[in-house]
Amino acid sequence: MKPQRAVLLLRISYRKPEEGEEEQAEGAERRRAEFSKGIGRQEEDGRALADRLGWKIVKVIPEDDTSAFKRRKIKLPDGSTALRTVRPGFRAALDGLASGEYDGLIADDLDRVARDPRDLEDLIDVVESRRPRIPVESVTGSLRLDNDANITMARVMVAVANKSSRDTSRRVTRKHEELAAEGKPPGGGYRGYGFSAVGHKPIEAEAQILREIAARILGDWDGWTADQRAAIDPEVGESLNSIAADLNRRKVPTVTGSPWRDRSVRSVVTKPSVAGLREYRGEIVGKAVWDAIVPQDRWEQVRARLAGRNRAVDLTLKRWLTGVLRCSNCGHQLIGWQGNNGPRYWCAKPHGGCGKIAVKAAFAEDEVSRQVLELLGQEDVLRRLRTVADTEVTDEARAELAADEEQLKVMAGMFARREITFNEYREGRAIIQQRIRESRALLTSRAPRVLRRLLAAADVADGWEALEPAGKREVVLALIPGYEVLPHDRSQGNRFDPGRLVPIEG
Known part of the structure; x- marks a missing residue:
């Protein structure tokens, strides 16, 4: 019996601009027009084939901007991860065929349906799950799964198409590696x-x-x-x-x-x-x-x-322990929140927290201020901090940073001239970039500047009180990585227990 509930699967790839990119005006309309025409041609040809075969199409599934070759890491139902093509449209077609919603499949060509052997095998499993087999046809005649010989041929053709995609990907990747090593733009529209x-x-x-x-x-x-x-x-x-x-x-x-x-x-x-x-x-x-x-x-x-701003949710923050306190139950950051009993820090459910840990803001801020001032009152701590705050980056450190950057440039040239392999280049670059990151962190660190303002005050306690909320937070994080907030012991009533704030080991 000829299918009367067939699905027409269409697919075309079209890379959209990422955030911060724009397609050239002269190419944008052309690309969009070509994309629309490509999908349109496939649908027109597919419907014409259905008419010739006497099939009735009840569903058209277009896979726009979809690759049948590129794979991504996804989580499988059993919790493990694996590399798979991500094709919701193709999967919807398979599900419909498996459930009986559709009784046949039409596509333009085999490579419009699958360029990954695993996808083809999934389709074969569905086709062979019924007797007689679910009919599958293509406009070009390259996709037929009605007998073992055609299935074997489809497997061979998908394997060839997959190798072709891999060869193209390898050449493109090598070209982009070369352009990157030479510092040239990647090109494209x-x-x-x-x-x-x-x-x-x-x-x-x-x-x-x-x-x-x-x-x-x-x-x-x-x-x-x-x-x-x-x-x-x-x-x-x-x-x-x-x-x-x-x-x-x-x-x-x-x-x-x-x-x-x-x-x-x-x-x-x-x-x-x-x-x-x-x-x-x-x-x-x-x-x-x-x-x-x-x-x-x-x-x-x-x-x-x-x-540094990622530590806070509000640049004009009043609650300066936002980004400093962490929930002992789920590890989420506590943020400033206006509760029924006044300001508090809460592991807020609306922001992904568990909602089980909260502490009154005034109590927490007073206790952290007390601990900071106690720490800064220790002469040896104060001396070390003043040394850090007053020490400028030496010429020697700057020279080392410049030398590392120059070495990266030399290595890139060696790679471009194929004097070293990409793996050798990548391994050496990782070592040098780690040194560069450490040097740049020293150059751009904000903590010494905040400490300089604090330690320049005649009285550290007065200097602390004069700091803006963001400055207080930076000083705390420069001294202590943060605090874990323990649950409230209800047997102690509403009294605040300073022991709930446990410093996180740096």
Whole structure:
């Protein structure tokens, strides 16, 4: 009997721009049009085949921007992880065939259905689960599973297609590795904010915005009014939400035309390309051939400051132990919260916590302040901190950082000339980059600056009280990694027990 509830499976790959990228205007419409035409042609040809065969199609499943070859690490139902192609549309078609919702499958070609042998085997299992076998047809005739000979041929063709994809992937990967080692742009039809797609040259209007964003984050922008400047702590800088709101108010365009958000502001200013650095697979591999828009040392300060902000949920925080206290039950950060009995720190359920640990804010802050001042009252501790706060990075340390960066550049050149393998390059780069990270952490650390302000006061206790909430938090985290908050012992009534705050070992 000819299928009367067949499913038509369509697939085409089309990479969309990532956040901070924009497709060239002259290519965007063409790509979208080609994508639409490609899917349209497949559907038209599939329906024509169904008419010739006398099949009735009841469902069309388009897999747009979907690869049948690339695999991702996913969690399986048994809790283990494995590499699999991620194709919800294909899986929906299989489920429908297995359940009897569909009684046949049509596709344009075998490689539109599967380029991974495991996917083909899953389809074969479903097809052979019924007697007679579930009919499968393709426009090109390359996909038939009605007998063992056709199944064997399909297996061979998918194996060949898989090898072809692997060969292409290897060549493309090798080319990108070479471009990265030479510091050249990766190419393609998309561009990052601040740079042209062709030649990767800085676009001055966007470069000015990037430098402005960096200055606002670092707290030294000269575009603030006197009132705005007075309201911003230079040690904290302006919030990303505030920057995004101002850029939207001024109608500063993004590369995609969508409004600015805190995430897009962060994304465009933290990309290594902005500092004239070449990144490959999430790692900086050396200097780029293009000029930096934001100087590297300043860009590193921006990254360090934004990393420090991750400890807090609010840059204008009142509850300065946010990011310092951790739940002893689930390990989640306690955050400032307005409860029925006043301010408290809570392992907030709405933010992913367990909701089981809370402590009154005033009690916790008073106790941590007492411990900090007690620690700073110890002469040997105070002496060591003053040494750290007053010691500048030596010329020798700067020279070591420069030497490490130069060594990375030399190694990249050796790899580009194929004097060393990629594994040798990667192993050596990992060692050098660890030294570079340690040096940069020393250069961009905020703790010495906060301590300098505190220790410069005639009286440390007065200096502590004069600190902004964010400064207090930084001092605490410079001295103690944080505190674990234990559950409240109800047998003691409502009395606060300082023993609930257990310092986390550094």
